Amino acid sequence: HADEATVCLGVTVLTGAPIRDALHVSRAIKQARPTLSIVWGGWHPSLFPDQCLGEVSVDAVVIGQGEETFAEMVERLAQGESLDGVNGAAHRSGAAVHVEMPRLFRDVNDLPPHDYALIDVPRYFAAKGKRQFDYVSSQGCRFRCTFCADPTVFKRGWQGLAPERMARELSAHRQAYSFDEIALQDETFFTSRSRVDAIAEAFIAAKLDVPWTATMRADQGERLDDALLIKCKRAGLKRVMIGVESGSPEMLARLRKDITLEQVFVSAEKIARHGLGAILNFIVGFPGESDDSVRATLDVVTQLRAMSPNFDAAIFFFKPYPGNPIADELLQQGY
Template sequence: MTAQTEKNNIILFNPMPVKHPVAIQNKKTTSLQVPLINVPLSLLALARMVRDDFNVKIFNAVVDSDYKDLILSGCENALCLAVSSMTCYQIRDGINVCAAVKERCPELPVIWGGYHPSTEPVQTLENPNIDIVIRGQGELTFKEVVESLRDKKSLKGIPGVSHKDGNRIINNPDREFKDLNIFPPIPYDMVDVEKHIKGYKFGNRCIDYYISQGCAARCDFCSEPLFCGRHWSGLLPGTVVSELEHLAKTYNIDTFMIRDSDFFLNIRRVKELCELLVKKDMGIRFTSVNGRMEHLARIDDKTWALIRKAGVHEIFIGFESGYQDALDAMNKGARVSHIKNCIDKCIKHDIDVRGSFMVGIPGVDVKKEVKSTLNEIHKIICAYGERRRLAHMDILLSFFTPYPRTKLYYTALKNGLKPLNTLEDWGDFDQFDFKAPWFPEEYFNLVREFRAGMPWNSAYEFEEWCEFYEGIQEKLERI
């Protein structure tokens, strides 16, 4: 009986997203890196499906300093190890841990899921330390896989699964994307919530939460359309309010960082949710609420005011470029003019903006791209700086990173990128400082200098920034 119970143990692992965590004292924004402290929502989404029948242990590299040893110990009597990974250092860290696990427990099934394995299942399974890949939305697939492992049944025919069968790799049919409302709530009680609470801008106790899954956009640089098939599903507004109230009271949360890929896709639903939040008056705030600029540009002032009244204090917008040719190459579906429209709306309604830009899109004029994008960022800084409100904005500036099987990955190959033929190759990507072969060194260095000088990275006052930017312009013209 004991042995059977022990084999019901499932180990879930969220690897480290960056190689060297950077601690910046008193820094409330994340311009040079993703937030390291995050709730492993993807793992909790799986755990909720099996917690009644299995003993699930979750390890998150960003909060569990001794995670490798803990995983090795936990795997000795486990049914399986499951790893979630994006295209970044998570791959390298995940491989390292799985290799150590396989050395100690060679027969233990190792499952990978998440954005990268979903887009490169065969290449992922070519790694000797990985046995099964769960593609796309994984809740139901994971449940069926672990039940099959427990019952010693074949994985044949389980939708959304790729797996090894001797020397062959089998790709089962895709699984249909499901309505998010059929799943149980995210079980925050399965992790140590205190370890995952962070301070961020508007509050001292901020935690991650998502209201929707998927994205209907078709951006050619992004893995999301491949991962979800351009499907999208949102929780019912009443469910959202109920869950937020529970989390706020249970864990004393004052701020929620919203992790949706596109919060504003269904504006009618957004209005209904915001009206419920206003009526409930819980006093909670929302940050990093993701919106597409072409959607936000169409929202009327009355709705903007409602969104702010409901507690939205910050919106995250993927501006991506200040150069229209680059936006078109990305298939972004937006105009450069939408940037100013969104900034004006955010300023008018006292909503902070957190935006992202990138340079290095293959196949476009490099100098025009860099000049236009840096100038567009400068315009945003001026819009806030002239009002003495620099603390109410933040810009992430990175270099284009080609993700597997996206259209721009194939464009990158045509422009000199060497094919990435193994899972390990992808694990060495730096999504902030990827150096593309078509992007000249002098532009690369200038962009890094510009990024380091942005006020939230350099502590420049607005006047100092303007002087610094003049110098950047002069250097750019000399290239």
């Protein structure tokens, strides 16, 4: 509901089908309230600010980490001021598009917690069919996968929330929403061993007592010691998600995944031995991928699933999301 006191409409936009929904909402609001500023943020505007501002209903976009940028934009708009000089923003002035200087990334621990009261959390439980609470404990990724836009947006940087803050926030959220499981939706949760150790300690001390799922790279799993896995399991770790992507060493090299199949199987054996579950993610249909490469992937899927009844595999078709080297190659080839 946008009344006369509304300063602007902010829309988070992901590449793909969400663009259609964002356009539908933005155009409807702009038609009803022509003078209301509409600001897009999120992955797609961060990658393509000029393209997004080619849409007449969009007045400005936030690029990259948006908390401080959007707050400054709202303050300016509330005062009727120009968005010129707002670092991390792009905006339209007449027919011209102005892309401001990038904003330096702030430590996520300096940013306030998300206000979940603004979200209809039970609606998400209903959509999932389970009371699983999504939580992001870190930002960015240090790796260079050629199918991913994260290196473009976050410049291969990574930073994580303090373990004590995580335990405090999740304890409060559980009291408020009575969820049965936590899904830590980080790009790579196990990036820092010392931080993971401290998180497990904090969860145990807070008596969080709720199962959780976290993301892990195969090379991180290979390095992870048994003692820390035992502690994580005691703290509630139930399942890990590993992006294997391909069963072909040649394809893994092309993807710059920087893992080996040996690391995948070592990690899987360790996870199975500790009685943990795993969701193993794969992608097929990369441009130019051979039938032999796909068969190699399916063979690895079969081997991994046979290692534990708690292992599941998810196979996705490659989608050329913008902002990564493979998508750029396809554009150069005329697709």
